Amino acid sequence: MESETPSTSHVDNQASYDDIIENTETPQEVVVQPPEVVSMKGSGSRLPLRVEKALKLKSKPLRQCKKCQEWGHHDSRNCDKFKEKEKRQSRRNSKV
Numbered sequence: 262m263e264s265e266t267p268s269t270s271h272v273d274n275q276a277s278y279d280d281i282i283e284n285t286e287t288p289q290e291v292v293v294q295p296p297e298v299v300s301m302k303g304s305g306s307r308l309p310l311r312v313e314k315a316l317k318l319k320s321k322p323l324r325q326c327k328k329c330q331e332w333g334h335h336d337s338r339n340c341d342k343f344k345e346k347e348k349r350q351s352r353r354n355s356k357v
């Protein structure tokens with residue numbers, strides 16, 4: 262009956278081995294990180310150009326034009342009244 266002992270022990274060993282494997286196969290902790298929230302800072306393409314321009318004008322501070330003394334978004338260089346004068350003058354000059 263001595264030969265039976267090793268075989269049983271062998272089976273017992275295998276069983277325990279399987280047990281160990283099953284126990285060691287614990288699910289690894291997978292840390293699921295939340296997706297990064299992409300900021301939509303540069304995406305202004307949804308707005309039509311008109312609205313974009315209006316918003317830009319609104320965000321700009323008003324300037325007082327030194328040519329016409331009007332508060333607006335133009336400079337003394339870009340002053341419409343000044344330009345008109347220049348045009349007239351240039352026309353006169355070109356005519357003469």
Ligand SMILES: [Zn+2]
Nearest residue numbers: 326328329340
């Ligand atoms: Zn002006």
